[in-house]
Amino acid sequence: MATRMLNLLKMLNWGSLLPTALACALLVALAAAPLHAQFTYADVFDMNCDTDLTGNGACDAFNIGSLSLWTDGNLYGTAYEEEAPYCTLIFNVSTSGTYTHVLTFTGSTGKVKGCREYAGLTPAGTKTVTFYGATSSGVLGAGTPGEIFHFDPATNTFKVLHTFAGVDSEYLAQPVVGKDGNLYGATSSTGATYQINSTTGAFTQLPNSAPGGVQGPLYLASDGNLYGTAPYGGALGSGIVFSLNTGTGDIKKVYPFNYKTDGSYPNSPLTQGADGYLYGTAQDGGPAGLGSVFKVSTAGTFKTVYSFAGAPDGESPVAGLLAASDGNFYGTTASGGLYGYGTIFRISATGAYKKLFDFTGKSGAVPGSDPTTTLMQHPNGSFYGLTMEGGLNNDNKGVVYRLTPVKLSVVLCCNTFVILDQPVNIFGVNLDQIVSVTFAGVQARFQQVSPNYLQAFVPSDAADGRVVVTAVNSAGGEEQLQSQQKLHILPIITNLDPGSGSVGSRVGIVGGGFAGATKVTFGGVATGNFTVVSPALIQATVPAGAVTGKVRVVTHNGSALSKETFTVN
The missing domain is CATH 2.60.40.10 (Immunoglobulins)
Structure with a gap:
């Protein structure tokens, strides 16, 4: 199974990528029960390319993003359809396993233009929640350009927001929500970065390019920047972690990988731990050459958390990591483990590793193989994921699976x-x-x-x-x-009380998000005398040299400018 996936990835120009339980039930009970006593595994839905209840079969769910939750409580994802035009479909599945076909991409013609979708869907919105995604260009003979699209499950409406040219959008990941509420992404071949306005849907190309080869979605970190991985970049060509400042468009190279010590070919999405570090996986390289789990600070301090060894613990971690509510990280390897079909594992921030399950392919207690999809945590406490192959039906086309229990969350x-x-x-x-x-x-x-x-x-x-x-x-x-x-909490100024005053007078700045404020200015002139009374109120003294103008408050999350002008008497 892993060989079939490797051949597919090489055909897709994924380089050295190797990409988000026992022989009998008695052996499972005797040998594996202690291994995962805190969890149970369930095959929620077996993919079937040929038929399903709606006549639209989903299979081969190659998707390094994750399943996405919508307001109906169902999980939405993408998979292939082995019928002309051989494109991707969007489906949803309930937590109990009820499958629903949502829509099928129709290639270069039809109402749902686009074809291959590799990374999943991004939920976005404030008053209402809808999905954004991306299809890739010219893949497997589809002959279609890559596109950014918007889809509303409530109304079943689909709209193309932007169409790319040529190979600029090969293996394009879905855009993600940035600090300002707009959506951002990067293309694979050229690294072009872009913004999608969340209100108008307008596309804007940003001034700088990311390292080439970006294939996974970006991640919004606590510092307000977006972070991603590129599998080919860096001084040694083994991959790189980079950041995108959405305010300026600046790209920063955070850390270049060393094949032998760090791992190689990182292209899955990152996540952030409670310690502020970004965590991810490298599919290749490391001491055993079989991939690694790493963490890196936003300043570039890097540490290999765990290196995979193959048969005992798994190899080729294609999917990213889930930062779960219990403080641990959960992930999968696409191959290796006891049977070669991949594993599910838990790892702590300090590198304490525990294998939870070995996938068992088309039969056995843990059906599934080649898990390339990043796990997600449902509010019911369970983890959900996809495999590319395996499952209990004859198609061997993958499963939607569940791990339980974990404490309920929101x-x-x-x-x-x-x-x-x-x-x-x-x-x-x-x-x-x-x-x-x-x-x-x-x-x-x-x-x-x-x-x-x-x-x-x-x-x-x-x-x-x-x-x-x-x-x-x-x-x-x-x-x-x-x-x-x-x-x-972003800062916002709603009122100045009073709206005018002389140098040395006190002014109440009313609003929100003021906790930890570092700077207050009047007409561009900073005051050295201000007190954060509460997250909603700052008392500030008008500084010498202040001129009539706007008042600005700066915090670690951003800055806010008053709508009204403060008049210096």
Whole structure:
């Protein structure tokens, strides 16, 4: 199975990429139970290229992104369809395994133009949640250019936002939400970076290019920059981690890989741990030449967390890592392990590694093979993923699988950088008896949208931290559900009190997101005398030399400029 996938990847020009349990049930019970006693594995849905309940078969889910959660509680993903024009389809599957065909790309003609989709879908929006994605150009004879598209599951409407030229969009990953709420991405062949306006859908090419070969989606880190990997870049040609500043368009080379010591061919998406480091996988290289798990700071401090050895623990970690709510990271290897079909593993920030499951191919206790899709965590506490091959039907075309249990949580969508009164979309399970919602301990107003979906509004005193939803559980008691992600509160100025004054007078700056403010200016002149009374209020003294103009507040999350002009008397 791994050989078939390797041949496909080489045909797709993926270089050395090797890409997001036992022989009998008795052996599973005796040997494997202690290995994964904290988890159970379930084959949720077996892919079938030929037929399914709708006549649109999904198979060969080669996708280094992850499944995406929508407001209906279902998981959305992409897979191939082995019928003309041999393009990608979008599907959803419920947590209980009910499969629904959503749409099929129609190639260079038809209503849904585009063909191959390699990385998945990005949920975005504030008042409503929709999906953004990308199709790739000229792949496997499809003869279609790459495109950025928008899809609304609620209305089943599809729109092409931008069409690329030539090979600029080979193996194009979906755009991701940036700090400002717009969407950003990079092309593979040329590294061209771009912005999609989340309101108008307008496409803008940014001034600088990323290292060539970007194939995975970018990641929004806590410093507000986007980070990604390129498998070919760096001084030694073994790959590189880079950053994109969406405000300036600047590209920074964060760390170049060394094949022998660090690993090689990193192209999966990154994620961020509680320690602030970015974590990822390299599919090749390292001491054994079989791939590695690494972490790197935003300043470029690098450490190899774990190196794979092949038969015992797996090899070729194609997919990225899931930073789960328990503080650990979870991932997969595309091959290796006990049977050569790949593994599922857990690893800590310090490198404590534990293999959870060995995939068993077309039969056995853990059906599936060649897992190339990054795991995602559902609010029900389970992890969900895709395999490219394996499964219990005759097609051997992959499975949607689940790992349980993990403590229940809630998922924030779709931007982790928010401002005062902005609605934050919260996905969960059975959210129909909510007692309260807090942002880093501050009460927020909220509204119920559905049993799996609510909106809460950023309160004025909110500071950076996690969202906690308190709900009534089935026993009648209260249960607190903490978000997997942290929110970052952007500064905003809503009022100046008073709106005029002389040098040396005190001014109240009212708004939100002021926690940790580092600078306050009046007409461009900084004051050295200000106090952050609360995240919603700063008391500042008008400095000598101040002129009539706008007031600006700078925090570690960004800066805010007053709408009104402060008049210096």
